[in-house]
Amino acid sequence: MGALDGKAVVVTGAGRGLGAAYARLAAAEGAAVLVNDVDADLAASVAAEITTAGGRALAAAGTIGTWDGAGEVVARCVEAFGAIDGLVNNAGIFRLADPAVQDPDEFRAVIEVNLLGTAYCGLHAIRAMLAQGSGSVVNVTSGAHAGSAAMGAYGASKGGVASLTYCWAADLLGTGVRVNAVSPNAHTRMADAFEAYLGAAAQGQNVHKPPEQNAPAVVYLLTDAAAAVHGQVIRIDGDELSMIAHPVVQGHGAQDADWTVEKVAAAFAAGTVGPISAVGLHRAG
Structure with missing residues (x-):
């Protein structure tokens, strides 16, 4: 008996790397998997690998960066397998740039695929899922949304994904449909690009672990065993599994009924507004 027996799952961006690892494990746990990727050959290869191993899978090539493209992927799952019980929103692109030379078209492309596609x-x-009364959506965010050099577009897109997860979780409370997110980390093409771009500054930022190490947490979130997990961001960082705290106001803040610029400056100087933490270099995952 697999943890996903009888379920139908879509994994986007599943032609290689993390997405392929999610698709393979979901199938190994009994799910019928729709393998999506913009590269038709890669999607077909992963689907064939799954079926050869005795699992159920179909390839669905195409972009999810448009409303119609995304709709076709979800509809294909329902048509082929009779339902959509799980969605792993893994598809994404990665661009590095200093803001002084950021290409606006590249910035737009990252937002369109990573945030709008999700x-x-x-x-x-x-x-x-609402029509059938159940389902699990697993979005993919990144530690870069907390601030990372040269990742303005990517970090913004992934920060949007985290916020989207929190908002949808509030919308769907009590419906039987759950939404969570994962922040994975593995040695992929993205990690290679990050290290090549930042050089010595990137040392120690990437976890040199295989994509497969991230898959169990993602598949768990798709299972009925995770029925109580909703609106959370799960971090997989090498050997460590943890949850990321929701954004919160720090402490009690400073109080004044008649703020002025001078009073605000004094509150910051006194530290009563809250601790100021430096923006550090976060892992590329």
């Missing part, structure tokens, strides 16, 4: 797939899937 939103579009999620919206289509959620509507189908």
